[in-house]
Amino acid sequence: MIKEEDWTPANGLILEPNALTAAKERVRCLALTAGPGAGKTEMLAQRADFLLRTGSCRYPKRILAISFKVDAARNLKERVRNRCGQDMASRFDSYTFHAFAKRIIDRFRVLLTGKDALDPNYTIGGNRISRRQIAFGDLVPLAIQILQTSSIARNAIRQTYCDVFLDEFQDCTNLQYELLKVAFLGTTTRLTAVGDTKQKIMGWAGAMDGIFATFAEDFNAIPLNMYRNFRSKPRLLRLQNEIIRNLDPNSVMPEDQLSGEEGEIYSWQFQTCREEANQLADATAYWIEQENRPPSEIAILISKQLELYAHQLMEALKIRGVPFRNEQQLQDISTEPAAQLVVDYLSCVYGQCEPKAWIRLLSQMIPFADDDTQNSVMRDINRFIKDQRKAVTLACLLGEPYSGWWESVIAFVKTIGIRTVAALSPEYESMQRLREVLRDTKARIGELLNSEKDLLKALSQFYDDESVRILTIHKSKGLEFDTVIMMAIENEIFFGNQDENRCAFFVGVSRAKRNLILSTATQRERPPNHAGRWDINRTAQQEYLSYANPFLRNQV
The missing domain is CATH 3.40.50.300 (P-loop containing nucleotide triphosphate hydrolases)
Structure with a gap:
């Protein structure tokens, strides 16, 4: 005290x-x-x-x-x-x-x-x-x-x-x-x-x-x-300030906090969505391969209907070998405490030395226990993991190192008790929800193993530290990235309540720390198998683009 x-x-x-x-x-x-x-x-x-x-x-x-x-x-x-x-x-x-x-x-x-x-x-x-x-x-x-x-x-x-x-x-x-x-x-x-x-x-x-x-x-x-923004570079802050003047004039940032020329803003305009997809994929590949930007520091944001707008871009990224994560498909399984528990446990069993995973594992198991209880639980878990590691060694000798990875998880859950796992989140008091999370965790790791045969490398990708993230503006709240691409800055996607749309646009541009790219297309062909309303001819959202115009570096 x-x-x-x-x-x-x-x-x-x-x-x-x-x-x-x-x-x-x-x-x-x-x-x-x-x-x-x-x-x-x-x-x-x-x-x-x-x-x-x-x-x-x-x-x-x-x-x-x-x-x-x-x-x-x-x-x-x-x-x-x-x-x-x-x-x-x-x-x-x-x-x-x-x-x-x-x-x-x-x-x-x-x-x-x-x-x-x-x-x-x-x-x-x-x-x-x-x-x-x-x-x-x-x-x-x-x-x-x-x-x-x-x-x-x-x-x-x-x-x-x-x-x-x-x-x-x-x-x-x-x-x-x-x-x-x-x-x-x-x-x-x-x-x-x-x-x-x-x-x-x-x-x-x-x-x-x-x-x-x-x-x-x-x-x-x-x-x-x-007032102070610790995330964005000055040029991006000045763009944000212009939007703030419209949203909330009383919150405009003082000029002395916005000095400097660091930061890059681009407005790229394309005739077709295919041209847009190829250019954005080329730029993303260049940033990763030539400028060594971590893929996880690049995000592609779309206002809404991600699957309809990003399918061509995802295909273009695949062709160029750029790893990406479609947030809509993953449904945030990586944020679940039970998924974290499984990944940390497997890392301890199959890894050579995983101190961070071991510390996280124990902190989830015994977050508030006294010293005697902590020591007892640590001994029990340590003994169990040693036995599992011996089984892994034997499986390696037989040429099937990862054959029983999920059975090992089930044994671990039985050992610590399902109630211990359920205590990780109030939502898990519904056993149905806990079973769903464990099932989705197994499926996600299985998907990763289909493309990456090394389990440890697959586990490292579970949180997609090596992937470009494609997500809606709503899902991006609270996140930040070195480089942000905002696709389809067009009237046809920013429909409905314009106050909410303007706030959403502000959320998107404020995710960028150093680089921001705004893209539009004059024509967007109908997505495959989409029978709903779709406007092929597009019009740029001029108000939103006008906020960026004074601060642009160049055009495409």
Whole structure:
């Protein structure tokens, strides 16, 4: 424990003034808005470090963090662990909204009666089955119902947490905000909401308009803004600033933070989509082969309908031998904790020396155990893995080194217990969901082994560290890349709500750290087997391209 005045940001980081103020606030709630790359997640990690190390979050009180994606929740938890150590981080709970709601339901399930009553072994599925199953969309409403009707449940939640962190708060829906109000409004719990209204792209899912102003009024929160962008080079920052002038004039970045000529922006215009695909594939191959850019630092973003727009580009990349990852097909299996467990286990069994995999494996198995329990589990796992390695050696002698890799995984799961695996994520309390993840993990590794016969190399590709990523703008939120290609900057794909489209365009361009390429085509031929509406003749989205025009290097 240290004095508040002695606290400095962990890892020697320097926070800008408003971020430092937010990290050290001890009384009021906070409404913190910041642009992409401004270090919102890092500020939350530093705030957790301050609260825990100074005793501002007094033992046994805990900190609750709520994110919108499983990988974002896990990333924040990992950052806090790295900042203040495992012991203190054990009092930091990081969930998605739905995971938090499910924990409330599981803890106070007996309070649900009548048509809402649930059996102890209830599942989550596509529809509602009396007592036995609820739909995913039922989680938040049922949690609200429990807290509204039971002072015991409300007080239990309130007495558990002295601080609540809300990440990507601009995407909060009416129901999710109602859950927060029922749980914490009118209490001494400090809420810290962070986000960027310019990145609000969840309107289709019910994200609230003016959520930060509403939150600031309801919770008497201090509004703060973080300006500094740690991600993009100056030329790209100036492009982003032009979009910000339209989206939120009050958040325009100061000119003294935008000086310099680093960064490259290009606008490439093509007659046909085939010309576009070949040129983009050639450029990608050149960057990788001639400039030694890591493939994982290159992303190709499409507003929507990825399969319809990227099929020719993917074929062109295949012809040139450029490795790529289609995010729509993978369905984020690599972000699942159970998949991580399987990959780390196999790395330990089949690798010669895999200390990182071993450390991750143990941290997932025994994250909060005392020393004696940790030592006991470590001995048991170590003994089991040694036995499995002997079996692998024998299989190698027989010329079939990887013949039993999945059987080995099954044996491992049986040894540690299925409940241990289920504890990795609240979603796995539905055994159906856990079985799906394990099945998809097996299928994904099997696919990799079809093209890469070395299991360890296949496992290294599981997270596609060696692949160009092709994904929608929505899936790119929270990610960053050296080079970003945004395809089809055309009216025909940016249809519907233009405020949301403009925010989506901003999200896309702000993923780039150093290089940004915008592409358009005058004609896009109908994709194979697509019977729906398709406009062959295209028109460039002139507003979006105009933001980039003053900063272009050259044209194609």
